[in-house]
Amino acid sequence: MQSHTSFPIKNINTHLTEIKDYFKVAVSVDCVIFGFDGSVLKVLLIKSDLAQYKNKWSLLGDIVRPDEELDAAAYRVLRERTGLENVYMEQVHTFGALNRHPAGRVITVAYYSLVNIHHVQLRVSDFGLHWHAVKDIKQMAFDHKQILDTCVKRLQDRIIEHPVGFNLLPKKFSLRELQNLYEAVLGVKFDRRNFRKKFLSMGLIEDLHEVENDVRHRPAKLYKFNEKAMWKNTRFLNVNSID
Amino acid sequence: MQSHTSFPIKNINTHLTEIKDYFKVAVSVDCVIFGFDGSVLKVLLIKSDLAQYKNKWSLLGDIVRPDEELDAAAYRVLRERTGLENVYMEQVHTFGALNRHPAGRVITVAYYSLVNIHHVQLRVSDFGLHWHAVKDIKQMAFDHKQILDTCVKRLQDRIIEHPVGFNLLPKKFSLRELQNLYEAVLGVKFDRRNFRKKFLSMGLIEDLHEVENDVRHRPAKLYKFNEKAMWKNTRFLNVNSID
DNA sequence: GAACATTGCGTAACTTAAACGCAATTTAAA
DNA sequence: TTTAAATTGCGTTTAAGTTACGCAATGTTC
Numbered sequence: 001m002q003s004h005t006s007f008p009i010k011n012i013n014t015h016l017t018e019i020k021d022y023f024k025v026a027v028s029v030d031c032v033i034f035g036f037d038g039s040v041l042k043v044l045l046i047k048s049d050l051a052q053y054k055n056k057w058s059l060l061g062d063i064v065r066p067d068e069e070l071d072a073a074a075y076r077v078l079r080e081r082t083g084l085e086n087v088y089m090e091q092v093h094t095f096g097a098l099n100r101h102p103a104g105r106v107i108t109v110a111y112y113s114l115v116n117i118h119h120v121q122l123r124v125s126d127f128g129l130h131w132h133a134v135k136d137i138k139q140m141a142f143d144h145k146q147i148l149d150t151c152v153k154r155l156q157d158r159i160i161e162h163p164v165g166f167n168l169l170p171k172k173f174s175l176r177e178l179q180n181l182y183e184a185v186l187g188v189k190f191d192r193r194n195f196r197k198k199f200l201s202m203g204l205i206e207d208l209h210e211v212e213n214d215v216r217h218r219p220a221k222l223y224k225f226n227e228k229a230m231w232k233n234t235r236f237l238n239v240n241s242i243d
Numbered sequence: 244m245q246s247h248t249s250f251p252i253k254n255i256n257t258h259l260t261e262i263k264d265y266f267k268v269a270v271s272v273d274c275v276i277f278g279f280d281g282s283v284l285k286v287l288l289i290k291s292d293l294a295q296y297k298n299k300w301s302l303l304g305d306i307v308r309p310d311e312e313l314d315a316a317a318y319r320v321l322r323e324r325t326g327l328e329n330v331y332m333e334q335v336h337t338f339g340a341l342n343r344h345p346a347g348r349v350i351t352v353a354y355y356s357l358v359n360i361h362h363v364q365l366r367v368s369d370f371g372l373h374w375h376a377v378k379d380i381k382q383m384a385f386d387h388k389q390i391l392d393t394c395v396k397r398l399q400d401r402i403i404e405h406p407v408g409f410n411l412l413p414k415k416f417s418l419r420e421l422q423n424l425y426e427a428v429l430g431v432k433f434d435r436r437n438f439r440k441k442f443l444s445m446g447l448i449e450d451l452h453e454v455e456n457d458v459r460h461r462p463a464k465l466y467k468f469n470e471k472a473m474w475k476n477t478r479f480l481n482v483n484s485i486d
Numbered sequence: 487g488a489a490c491a492t493t494g495c496g497t498a499a500c501t502t503a504a505a506c507g508c509a510a511t512t513t514a515a516a
Numbered sequence: 517t518t519t520a521a522a523t524t525g526c527g528t529t530t531a532a533g534t535t536a537c538g539c540a541a542t543g544t545t546c
Contacts, residue, residue: 025268025269025270025307025309026268027268027270027339027350064268064339064350066268066348067341068341069339069340069341070337070338070339070350091336091337093334094313094334094337094352095313096270096307096312096313096352097312098310098311098312105309107270107307107313107350109337109339174493175493175494176492176493191535191536191537192492192493192494193494193495193496193536193537194534194535194536196493196494196495197495197534198534215492215543215544216491216543216544216545217490217491217492217493217542217543217544218491218492218493218494218541218542218543218544219492219493219542219543220492220493220494221493221494417524418524418525419523419524434504434505434506435523435524435525436505436506436525436526436527437503437504437505439524439525439526440503440526441503458512458513458523459512459513459514459522460511460512460513460514460521460522460523460524461510461511461512461513461522461523461524461525462511462512462523462524463523463524463525464524464525
């Protein structure tokens with residue numbers, strides 16, 4: 001079982017005092033910016049103009065500056081592209097395949113963030129920047145499809161355990177909107193009445209005693225997210241059967 | 244809500260063709276190697292001999308080589324230190340605080356791995372390499388305590404959802420050993436009888452029709468892990484109250 | 487006003503988890 | 517050889533949570 005190989009052993013944490021010989025790699029961040037339009041989970045992409053990825057879509061990313069924290073770089077990319085600050089963001093995974101970027105060794109730290117899609121106004125100079133339905137995306141530039149898939153999976157894991165989905169909704173929302181969101185993210189169907197019961201019984205949403213308008217049917221009550229109920233230890237959704 | 248700032252916008256995925264100007268950062272991997280001695284969760288650490296961290300303990304890590312994949316670098320560190328291959332390993336988080344390493348800007352990708360502690364034979368040249376009880380570790384070199392905490396949390400999340408704990412046990416184990424492991428990792432107490440029922444009913448363990456020996460009490464049955472039951476969609480442990 | 491769609495609320499059946507009783511097996515002490 | 521102590525293995529009861537529905541109320545559209 002033991003086979004001691006690959007000597008000599010080095011350990012950066014004990015032996016490294018000079019790193020200039022190792023300056024052979026660039027680090028970037030890539031942001032998977034999720035939005036929800038009421039029925040479909042979307043992601044903000046930009047059209048790549050690199051020759052080898054002409055007309056392919058890519059994530060929003062940038063090189064991490066030498067004096068910049070990783071999270072700060074991700075927030076900067078988000079801010080520059082959407083104008084938004086203080087949005088939910090989470091580091092997901094770091095991708096470092098040798099030939100993932102044609103310009104050289106670029107190791108990228110992937111983040112996803114959840115924004116209110118209606119708060120994002122794309123500027124004229126943002127030509128080539130568009131919201132795409134996540135489930136319709138088949139291929140992307142670089143390894144970005146893999147990064148997207150990883151972030152979608154992380155979002156699914158997270159939204160089951162923790163009520164992060166509210167970041168994708170307006171402040172006032174109906175139960176139908178909330179359920180649509182969860183069904184879109186998780187790719188499942190819930191029973192409407194049990195879904196309502198679950199969220200109400202956990203105190204996660206609060207009745208605003210208002211109703212929606214401009215709908216073609218009986219208007220639904222509006223609710224807001226109750227932040228006090230956010231930090232609970234219990235899982236708040238059960239998703240054992242996916243269909 | 245919209246405040247478009249920080250121009251001009253760059254995007255590595257569309258604009259970058261030369262990265263040599265960005266070669267100002269080193270990338271390393273750090274491995275949180277977990278073991279279990281039958282009652283306590285342990286982690287393999289090495290004594291730092293860097294001047295500023297004299298006598299502090301640090302994780303096992305190394306610079307990622309220019310032509311090396313991230314996972315490969317982590318496996319290399321693990322192999323060089325323990326002689327083990329084909330062990331469970333998972334990337335957790337990337338840490339890039341500006342001054343986290345005295346030698347310069349070193350961004351490190353943290354992994355944790357689960358090994359059978361009895362399969363690791365430390366060599367003579369591994370002076371300063373020791374197993375430490377995770378819960379007794381108060382401070383470490385660099386930002387390694389933060390990295391360790393993050394990996395412990397990830398392990399806890401993972402072991403609740405997925406039966407990865409078997410990687411820390413010998414092939415044959417008793418229910419008491421299994422329960423001790425889960426209690427040590429999660430910091431909770433389970434009812435012995437309900438714990439047994441849960442694992443048996445999910446088909447996760449298989450009766451070997453053997454019993455342990457060299458114990459000072461009634462010997463327990465030995466079980467083995469049933470890999471077929473590994474990939475289930477259902478959560479297999481509920482941990483809502485921590486005490 | 488009738489047909490239709492959707493919302494809001496309730497209830498029964500089922501499944502799972504939690505709490506706990508108790509006999510069987512082995513070691514160690516009397 | 518018996519007895520006490522510790523631990524294992526298996527079971528039952530109770531509580532809690534989930535799932536599957538029924539159905540009236542409220543609105544729009546024709």
